[in-house]
Amino acid sequence: MRQFPLEMHTLAPGRVVEWRVRSTAAQATGPGGAAGRRASFNQDKHFTVAEESRGADDPVASWLAVTFEVQGPLDEQALAQALLALVRRHEVLRCEFRRLAGELACEPLAADELALDAVPVGDFRTTELLRAFLAERFRRSIDTLSWPLFTMGAVLREDSATVYLAFDHIVCDGMSMPIVVNEVLTAYEALCRGEHSALPATAPSYLDFAEEQRRRYLSIDAGDERLGYWKSFIARNGEFFPRFPLDLGVEPDRMYPIVNEASPLLDAGEAEVFDKSCLAVDGKPFMGVLAAVALSLREAGGPGVYRGFMPVSERGRDGWSDSVGWFVNTMPIEFDASPGRDFAQVMAGIRAGFGELLRHIDVPFVRAWELLAPQEFAARSWPYPVNFFSYIDMRKCRGAERHEDWRPASHVWSARANGACSWYQRDADGLHMNSIYVDTPAARRTMGDFQEALRETVRDIARSGGFRRPIALTAPRRPLDAPVRV
Incomplete structure (x- = not known):
């Protein structure tokens, strides 16, 4: 597994389907009332930058994504169940962030009130069109100030599928990506065999980590x-x-x-x-x-x-x-x-x-x-x-x-x-x-x-076994070009 630009991915064309998460509560308006959880220091700074840049009409945009392959015809229902289990298992993925009295609150939605809707997107006949769609989709759908803070989908073909998930940094880091791959595919393969996933329904929560971190370091000077x-x-x-x-x-x-x-x-x-x-x-x-x-x-x-x-x-x-x-x-x-x-x-x-x-x-x-x-x-x-x-x-x-x-x-x-x-x-x-x-x-x-x-x-x-010689530059230094126009 390695990290490289999405534009370098040799994605085969196919039919795209997405699964969009929603609340099944009677009033799906997000968490309300006084929040019992607070964001981590990383999350608070990240959210603040998004708020300030949006207010200045200078939005800061970024995302982290992971892609992986499924061999054979995709069982869409099994994948949907595996994706929903991922969201329910990790409390941070269920959080909507809100500014309350200066602090960033992140009270999560209840796991059992979440559901996924399958949304057909369309057929993409070339790799170039597919990559362009995904890049634009990730850019437009990942918004630090709006829940959900991720998007999930798959590119379906007769004999294989490419699954993709993209996230805002506020809910994950680079080491989260292999965790996501392992959990989704382990659960998917078990469901395809008619078995239940061996993973517990919930994982230790990042919100607990954040709470402990704030308790220890919020008051220092x-x-x-x-x-x-x-x-x-x-x-x-x-x-x-x-x-x-x-x-x-x-x-x-x-x-x-x-x-x-x-x-x-x-x-x-x-x-x-x-x-x-x-x-x-x-x-x-x-x-x-x-x-x-x-x-x-x-x-x-x-x-x-x-x-x-x-x-x-x-x-x-x-x-x-x-x-x-x-x-x-x-x-x-x-x-x-x-x-x-x-x-x-x-x-x-x-x-x-x-x-x-x-x-x-x-x-x-x-x-x-x-x-x-x-x-x-x-x-x-x-x-x-x-x-x-x-x-x-x-x-x-x-x-x-x-x-x-x-x-x-x-x-x-x-x-x-x-x-x-x-x-x-x-x-x-x-x-x-x-x-x-x-x-x-x-x-x-x-x-x-x-x-x-x-x-x-x-x-x-x-x-x-060591430094053998000084490294020579590949080409002699030239005077700097004129400033780039942006």
């Missing part, structure tokens, strides 16, 4: 000793956000259309050797990828000390491993990757830096941002291009042993950006990269050079 890790990072970095160290050709306070692209870095055999090279120096594969990123940035003109943001899953604690939600804390990490340090030394620095990060993971990113950088927190986006690294080993996800049959893929999209974000996925087929960055001439050159340098670096590590 900037002087709280638990912010010491962040303050130490800021003191060395000079500011709250670690800047992306290469030129993207962006102007201050301006958002740009995006480039969304993906490519392989290592095939299955190369990735296996790469993993062993990392283990040989007492490191993990994600640390090896991060070391390669740091070296590639440095050789392209970045600093010797790597500083960046890294999303870290919070599912591993307290039984949240099978829950859908936004279980991500974004944390700063830094380590020495200066010239002269070999692979083992850089990996040792990453290991120490990551260990320090984990000791302070409880403090929510959004709360640290609000308290330590209040001026930037008031804005609707990060203030400038930020150095960002994300890695997921899809082989460790629930249901990974069936991915060859199910062929799942995840997709992310954003309308605009002011920097660059890269995600790395390891699966049975190798190591892959998906990047979203600003569509400027400088950014296209910079990211092209960086990606090629990174590809050569990870291959060097796989071939020789």
Whole structure:
């Protein structure tokens, strides 16, 4: 399973059907009265940005989606039951968010009052028409301020089907996607055999996680000793956000259309050797990828000390491993990757830096941002291009042993950006990269050079067990083009 743009998906044409969720209550007006639940810090910030951008007639649009395959003629009734079970099982998918007295409430609808309606959409005769429809459908149907916060459907053919689900980030994260695939297909296959799903009716709720997080951190102030890790990072970095160290050709306070692209870095055999090279120096594969990123940035003109943001899953604690939600804390990490340090030394620095990060993971990113950088927190986006690294080993996800049959893929999209974000996925087929960055001439050159340098670096590590040589850019630097017109 890997992440790549929806526009790269080789979807076969077919007949599209969607299943739309509704309440069966006598008055289906959404939750009413005083809300007993409150949104998480991530959700509150996300919703606030959507509110403010809508009020300024400058909507911020994005979505996360997953697609997967069903072999043979689709049993539409069985799939509908499996999709409904998913929505009922995960409380966060049943939430309608409302602003109450300044706080964001998320009282969920009752699971037993939800139903699905099958809605025929139409026949799509070409892959191009189908992809265009899905991209437009996701863009128009995913609205942070309106429930439901997801859309579900399938592309039906005589001998197969492609199922799709797209979500607003407020109800899920990247690690939710393989959970969705596993639950829907496990339940679907059981129903097709005439059996009931073995999954419990409800999963541990993200709303409980959010409640505990708010209880512990809503009342802290900037002087709280638990912010010491962040303050130490800021003191060395000079500011709250670690800047992306290469030129993207962006102007201050301006958002740009995006480039969304993906490519392989290592095939299955190369990735296996790469993993062993990392283990040989007492490191993990994600640390090896991060070391390669740091070296590639440095050789392209970045600093010797790597500083960046890294999303870290919070599912591993307290039984949240099978829950859908936004279980991500974004944390700063830094380590020495200066010239002269070999692979083992850089990996040792990453290991120490990551260990320090984990000791302070409880403090929510959004709360640290609000308290330590209040001026930037008031804005609707990060203030400038930020150095960002994300890695997921899809082989460790629930249901990974069936991915060859199910062929799942995840997709992310954003309308605009002011920097660059890269995600790395390891699966049975190798190591892959998906990047979203600003569509400027400088950014296209910079990211092209960086990606090629990174590809050569990870291959060097796989071939020789370390950094073999400095990385040369694929082409000499040229003067920046004129500013792009948007």
